[in-house]
Amino acid sequence: MTEARDKVLFDPGQQYLGTVYAKALLGAAEKVGNADLVVSELGAFVDEVLANVRGLSATLASPRVAIETKASLLDKALGGKVSTELLNFLKVVARHGRFDCLGAVRQAAQQQLNDLRGRVEVFLYAAQSPSHESIELISNRLKMLLGKDVDLQIHVDQELIGGVKLRIGDTVYDASVANRLVRLKNELLSKTGQQLRDNLDRFALAD
Numbered sequence: 001m002t003e004a005r006d007k008v009l010f011d012p013g014q015q016y017l018g019t020v021y022a023k024a025l026l027g028a029a030e031k032v033g034n035a036d037l038v039v040s041e042l043g044a045f046v047d048e049v050l051a052n053v054r055g056l057s058a059t060l061a062s063p064r065v066a067i068e069t070k071a072s073l074l075d076k077a078l079g080g081k082v083s084t085e086l087l088n089f090l091k092v093v094a095r096h097g098r099f100d101c102l103g104a105v106r107q108a109a110q111q112q113l114n115d116l117r118g119r120v121e122v123f124l125y126a127a128q129s130p131s132h133e134s135i136e137l138i139s140n141r142l143k144m145l146l147g148k149d150v151d152l153q154i155h156v157d158q159e160l161i162g163g164v165k166l167r168i169g170d171t172v173y174d175a176s177v178a179n180r181l182v183r184l185k186n187e188l189l190s191k192t193g194q195q196l197r198d199n200l201d202r203f204a205l206a207d
Helices: 012-031 035-050 056-061 067-078 084-095 099-117 132-146 175-191 194-199
Strands: 119-126 149-156 164-168
Touching (some): 012 084, 035 067, 056 067, 056 099, 099 119, 099 149, 132 149
């Protein structure tokens, strides 16, 4: 379970490159048996480094900055802190001037890893952080319903007044599955305490 990572829509070009780069990254990481670690490191780099170090992304994406300078920056920032596979991959992306696609790479890599591991990514949007018991209950029931392990992503959205909603991967489910989700909602509401009632009074698939 991961908190506060929402899914972002990228333009078709970024999505395509994200898929291509992600496949290459996972291929290299799987050869040494650390794909899960590398994808986790990539997510942390995007969220905690690129998002907080002003100008770093622009510098690494700029064609005016020498390739050697980009490699040196990455070595200083990440050397000894991340896997060799991720560091080498980031140098390749920087050399090609495609750091603008790194968010799409991260998203595609997580999806490809989930497919590889037989997991399905589920986004849970809530006005406030659900209790641990609520999260465990939802995860377990969705695992039973979908027949796969669930990678549950929690996203707190205070504009969601009085409820939560779920988006399950990018799949559009048929009416029978949607009805089963509705029944799951009703069962959850009928068998749990007031806290879960408050958190799950709107439980629906996102459009």
